[in-house]
Amino acid sequence: MTLGEILLGVGSGLLVNEVCDVSPWLARNLVKFAARHAYRDEALAGLRAEEWGAVIDARPGKLFKLGTGIMFMVGAAASASHHLLARETSHVFVTFGDVLVTIARSGSRNLMVYRLLLLAASRLGSASARALLGQLYEMLGDRDSAIEHYGVALDLGVDEVWCRLGGLFEERGQIDAAIELYYRALPQGGCLARAELVRLLERQGRADEALDVWNEWAKDSEEGVPIFVRRALEYRPLMDSSEDLTTRTTTRGLWGTRLWVAGLLEIQGRVPAAMGRYAEDPNDKIAMFRLKELEDRYGQDPEPLWATLVDPDERLLDELGFQRVPV
């Protein structure tokens, strides 16, 4: 054995000994640092710092103490990155929702890259990435994965997904759950959840409850703008694609094709035609409610109603892909 090997052996032993002695001290300081960065609440951070110090103290083995301290540091780093990414507004989800359609149309490879990027961002705690992943899986027809990712997005504060969850549960046939989810979506604003909720309530025979939802919505409407007209206005962007419209009316049976058409007729100023649509089903409480409002304003028979059925302008609605409601 050479002198160098002897010195190396002795030196290594001393180094290990020093490391072992320093490890508990280092571990205690690591957990204090970790607690400060894992919790934004200072009081809670202080509480956890002391508590984790006790965990280090209880943990047997000096190097194991250091290992535990390092694990708390890793956890704090993950938590801090989550806080950083969760600060992004959930409006990102809404804003970039349309990006998915564009990417999907550009090819399957781009879609795969998009999915991988979202997975990476979601692992880092991005709330919007989670919501967008849910949207992606929804588009791919994987409802279970979509629901899973939307659920996490909700935990992270993306309330906009309540409505999408409602739609997915409805597609699974879980109507009561879907209704509950649409109710939760109402505070987010927008007409889609209200419209879907009213449709489902009507379908379940809960027409009075549906009317209550409508009346609440009507209270929020701008003065002078009929609620149905406002609804039609909000759906206007969909009118760019007749294929989209046809898909929506057929797959979701988007409620009240009759009422939707009537709303559009109102927005076009064709009140007699609108009233004719509303009058088609006397059992439709929503339609009767709105018909009464229009009658109060314009009189019961502003024009011969049969004219509304042969109005040539209605061909425009056919071109837009509306299904005719059987008379």
Add this chain to the structure above:
Amino acid sequence: MRVTNPLLDVVEVLLDARRGGEDELHGWAIMKAVKRTGPTVYGVLDRLENAGWISGRWERQSAEENRPRRRFYRLTPTGVTASRSLLAQRRPGALRRLSDARPVAGLGLNPPVGEAR
């Protein structure tokens, strides 16, 4: 509250401790029992505490003890009910075991009587 396997493990251990008469466990004891890392266990404890399922208290120490205070956790009455219900749904076998078997010994030290938080 999102239900994960670590959460179920912690809840199961706390229920088991109640049966053993220990009623409370400190953080390290929970980590040892569920065999999970500190960040995982404390993430679960955070969620359980926020949901009101558990409450924590510092142990009382004598002046001579020169070590950090430990914090003990116990299930609240709400937590007991909710935990049983949760285990019944997700781990019925574990709930049956908790109902039938003798409690597991050695999960934690008997805590000295301490002040409530």
